[in-house]
Amino acid sequence: MFVELNDLPEGDPRRARLRDELVEIHLPLVEYLARRFRNRGEPLDDLVQVATVGLIKSVDRFDLERAVEFSTYATPTIVGEIKRHFRDKGWAIRVPRRLQELKLSLTKATSALTQKNGRTTTVAELAQHLGLTEEEILEAMESANPYSAVTLDAPDGGDDDSPAVADSLGMVDD
16 A cells, blocks of 8 residues: 555545555554553543554655655554654643653663662762752753642642642732
8 A cells, every 4th residue: 555655646646545454454553552651640542542643744755765664663653653742732831842751861860770789779879860959950850840730729638628729829918
């Protein structure tokens, strides 16, 4: 089908139908890849839509001369589109990409050092391991805070009887 798609001129209506057919044929791959990212704060339907955009890009850019299976070519593009969606839309407050990526590195380093040392790692150890300053490590640790927002009406302590977050902010008026 890709050979036929390549042979048809851009304006040909058969090209659009063939492209749509190729997208439909590969929707199970989209569903599979989107399911790998479910339960991460985004509805599965949204992930499928984002992954479908990646599939469409893959169909449009696929080059038969690469001698590679389409699914092998499309998978990184689809996964990349999903990850880009999380990066761009998943944070309640916009955090610079540098800090988002640093937070990911920090999470991996923390896990590795904790496993290696058998204890919780210190900021100094993380800084040395990643070749950064302690200030950069602390900034990365704090960068995860905006990932999810909490309403000011939510209980502060975790149980429903706790006062609301808003009740603990500010000062009492005279």
